[in-house]
Amino acid sequence: MTETARPRRRLLVISVDAMSVVDVPFARTLPHFARILEGSWGSAEAIYPSVTYPNHTSQTTGRTADGHGIYANEKVTPGERIPDWFWDARDIACPTLFDLAKEQGLSTAAVGWPATGWSPSLDIAVPEIWDRAGLEPTLAVLREAATPRGREYVDRHAQEIGWDRKHRFGRFNTAVAADILRTDAPDVLFLHLVDVDSARHATGRFTAEVKEAFERVDGWLGELLAALEDAGTAAETDIAIVSDHGHVEVGRVLRANALLARQGFVRLDADGEVSSWDAWVHGCGLTGQLHLHPEADETTREKVLALVEDWVADPEVPVQAFHPLTDMHEDYGWSGPFLGILEGVSGTAFQNLWDGRWLIDRFDAEYEFLLSQHGHLPEQDIQAVFAMTGPSIETGRRITRCTVTDEAVTFAHLLGLEIPDADGRVVEEILRPAPVLQEAVPQEA
Ligand SMILES: [Zn+2]
Incomplete structure (x- = not known):
């Protein structure tokens, strides 16, 4: 017999790239964003540089760039017109949440998440990677960088990758993530959606196209919430919306x-x-x-x-x-x-x-x-949003300012993991007190 038992907790982290705290009033008019924002939310400061790959890596490691080694989106390669991005998870210089979760026997998945290509620890990885040459080469490199189980999902949903002078992964990533939630029901799933960021870069920070991108993403959030319901895992899943930076007009x-x-x-x-x-x-x-x-x-x-x-x-x-x-x-x-x-x-x-x-x-x-850009010093201008809801999360709490590294440390805490040498802290103010179970749970024979 055990004296205490920790209730099972799953984690779904959705990055709405470039969503900022000032987007919350509009997002709350959309049904699925509104549901998640009923939990707790606030502002999260990026690490320098305030670009996508370093910050998403902080969200899975709890470290700044000095610790995780992803110092920019692209690797410095003087004279290259199109440098390689940090696609490869093996470039990360410290343990990730996925590594730590695997050690504890938790199942993990990541879809469209930066720096998850060729992942040594994810059970299911459908990483973000592309080839500017076109859809077919993009599909080829995506299959190569995915884990074997991830490759099955790529093949099942490949027709949903959009191509409009460049890749459009939002529809595809959502379909893959919803399918994974229903089929494999992993303990941990991280998903990256870039539509809001892309619209901001191309058209400006607060345009009709950005509004449409939020509406599109809201529909996708609805699909993910429905998948959790179908899988019977909704009640034990903590859900986060994270973001990686604001935008500044160029x-x-x-x-x-x-x-x-x-x-x-x-x-x-x-x-x-x-x-x-x-x-x-x-x-x-x-x-x-x-x-x-x-x-x-x-x-x-x-x-x-x-x-x-x-x-x-x-x-x-x-x-x-x-x-x-x-x-x-x-x-x-x-x-x-x-x-x-x-x-x-x-x-x-x-x-x-x-x-x-x-x-x-x-x-x-x-x-x-581009009409709008980021990469500025992180304390400047509009800040990223961090929102959570779920069985471990208080309703209606506000976070004045945390950091993207705090998000990772909080995720680890929720999963019963500990990040060694983390640069962040647990965002305690949004957490419900841990439940005290009255009855001992019999151990399996
Ligand atoms: Zn970004």
């Missing part, structure tokens, strides 16, 4: 590598491709990450830092600050293969490209880029 695009090329720190061949380089600015949305060639000498390093100081001082160049790596580590728990970061004047989007004009602004006829 006013201009800066190609800092074109400035580095003018000064001879980036050198081009006859075709205009990068032949060699001493320094490189890795575009990360509204900040640029300054990378020095591993073999660059001290003189080069000093010259590059002096140039960056000139940019900050020059009103022609929309860079308002340089933050050295030591400061970024101390203030934001960030590290990576960089000297530090360039912070743009509000709304300056950094591109990796080194050719063409180095500055293109919104009033320019040539401007054909």
Whole structure:
């Protein structure tokens, strides 16, 4: 006989990418968002950089980028026009919730979740990964990066992947996740939906298209809630809506590598491709990450830092600050293969490209880029939302400000797991007191 027993708890985490706390009043007019927001909700500060892959990895590790190693969406690869993203779960430098859950015998699934490709521990992974070449190559790499069980779901729902100049995974990811909830009923499922983020990038922060994206996502939330009911797991499932960053209106695009090329720190061949380089600015949305060639000498390093100081001082160049790596580590728990970061004047989007004009602004006829972006320092501007409902969660509580790392630590706590060396804390204020069971539960023979 056991003296106490922990009631079974399952966890469904849905990332509505780029949903912010100021979206809650509108979201509450939509039936399924409203149901989840009846629980507890509030604001969650991102880690630096306020972009998708680092923050989603914090939500599964409880660590900042220094701990988990996902320092940006893309890997720094000077001279590559289309760098690889951090698709691969094996790039994560610390244990994930999926690893810890597996050790405790819990079953896990992730759909569209960043950095879950080739996962060593997920039972079912249908990761986020694409090939810009088209739908067929995207499907091929998605099958390759999925776990064997995930691949079966890919094949079952492949026709629901949309393609409209680029991938559209929302419909597909929802269908896969609902199917997994009904068929495999895992203890833990993480799902990533990007429609709101995509609409914001393409059309602006608060447009009719963003509103439509919320309405579409609300319908998908309804499908997931229905799947839990069908599986008979709704009463024991804690549900979270998380997000990874807000958005800031873009006013201009800066190609800092074109400035580095003018000064001879980036050198081009006859075709205009990068032949060699001493320094490189890795575009990360509204900040640029300054990378020095591993073999660059001290003189080069000093010259590059002096140039960056000139940019900050020059009103022609929309860079308002340089933050050295030591400061970024101390203030934001960030590290990576960089000297530090360039912070743009509000709304300056950094591109990796080194050719063409180095500055293109919104009033320019040539401007054909994103209208809204993120990657800024995380305490700035509108904050991400964190909402939870379910058997472990109080109704009507408000979180003034937690962090994305706190979310992971809270998820671990709800599942009876503990994250070693976590940078976050349990968001206690939303939790119901643990139930005290009156009757001992007989153990199975
Ligand atoms: Zn995002």
